[in-house]
Amino acid sequence: MVTVNKFSSSDKLAHELGEYIISKQEIALEHSMFFQIAISGGSLTKVLQKCLIDDPELAPKVKWTQWKVFFVDERCVPLDDPDSNYGAFKSLVLDRLTNNGTRPSVHPINVKLLGQNEAIAKEYGELMPKEFHLLLLGCGPDGHTCSLFPGEKHRYLINETERRVMWCHDSPKPPSDRVTVTLPVLADADFITFVAEGASKQDIMQEIFDTKNIKLPCALINNKFDKKVTWFVNDEAFTKVKSTF
Numbered sequence: 001m002v003t004v005n006k007f008s009s010s011d012k013l014a015h016e017l018g019e020y021i022i023s024k025q026e027i028a029l030e031h032s033m034f035f036q037i038a039i040s041g042g043s044l045t046k047v048l049q050k051c052l053i054d055d056p057e058l059a060p061k062v063k064w065t066q067w068k069v070f071f072v073d074e075r076c077v078p079l080d081d082p083d084s085n086y087g088a089f090k091s092l093v094l095d096r097l098t099n100n101g102t103r104p105s106v107h108p109i110n111v112k113l114l115g116q117n118e119a120i121a122k123e124y125g126e127l128m129p130k131e132f133h134l135l136l137l138g139c140g141p142d143g144h145t146c147s148l149f150p151g152e153k154h155r156y157l158i159n160e161t162e163r164r165v166m167w168c169h170d171s172p173k174p175p176s177d178r179v180t181v182t183l184p185v186l187a188d189a190d191f192i193t194f195v196a197e198g199a200s201k202q203d204i205m206q207e208i209f210d211t212k213n214i215k216l217p218c219a220l221i222n223n224k225f226d227k228k229v230t231w232f233v234n235d236e237a238f239t240k241v242k243s244t245f
């Protein structure tokens with residue numbers, strides 16, 4: 001069964017998520033030189049700013065120089081484009097690390113290859129470590145995560161068993177061209193953690209947790225990797241869910 005942590009406020013959620021990330025950092029650094037993490041874009045980036053930068057208790061505990069940061073999905077746009085997941089992480093997190101000596105190593109997609117999206121995905125898959133200590137994922141109101149979207153048109157991404165990063169074309173959510181990790185990356189990760197907040201997530205939470213509709217990528221991931229999946233949700237997002245955790 002997946003673990004669900006529910007919070008009455010976004011501030012409490014962010015603090016507990018921060019504690020959790022730091023605990024995973026410590027576990028990883030017991031046996032590895034680096035904490036290898038891959039993150040989503042979207043609303044998650046703001047939560048990361050809250051817990052890793054703005055939280056005075058947690059910020060000093062983040063061992064940034066030992067972090068290797070990758071992206072579970074990225075939009076095929078320049079890094080300074082407002083749609084870039086790297087760009088959002090840079091402006092909300094990296095640029096706020098005032099001391100240059102405390103920066104993580106961050107690995108964006110190779111934007112020199114923009115327009116050759118298959119090549120971007122291939123290169124990014126080769127660059128990624130095989131095993132991540134932690135994946136931090138979002139959940140869209142349609143049940144997508146990373147750039148793994150529901151529906152027949154995008155089933156080629158969910159069904160992939162070999163390639164670890166793939167080009168997602170015709171994304172239903174703009175921008176249309178993206179790259180995304182596939183399920184083999186999730187299978188090899190130590191921990192998979194979702195963050196979902198707000199009223200726009202109410203219906204999809206019900207479908208994921210009550211109906212358990214595995215046509216939705218988030219519900220499929222719950223089903224396949226249940227023991228290592230943890231959700232951080234707020235009460236507002238979980239209002240319609242009847243199942244108890």
Ligand SMILES: O=C1O[C@H](COP(=O)(O)O)[C@@H](O)[C@H](O)[C@H]1O
Nearest residue numbers: 040041042043044138139140146
């Ligand atoms: O397009 C994307 O959307 C999802 C969900 O975003 P959210 O703002 O609803 O949390 C995100 O996890 C993914 O990385 C991003 O590319």
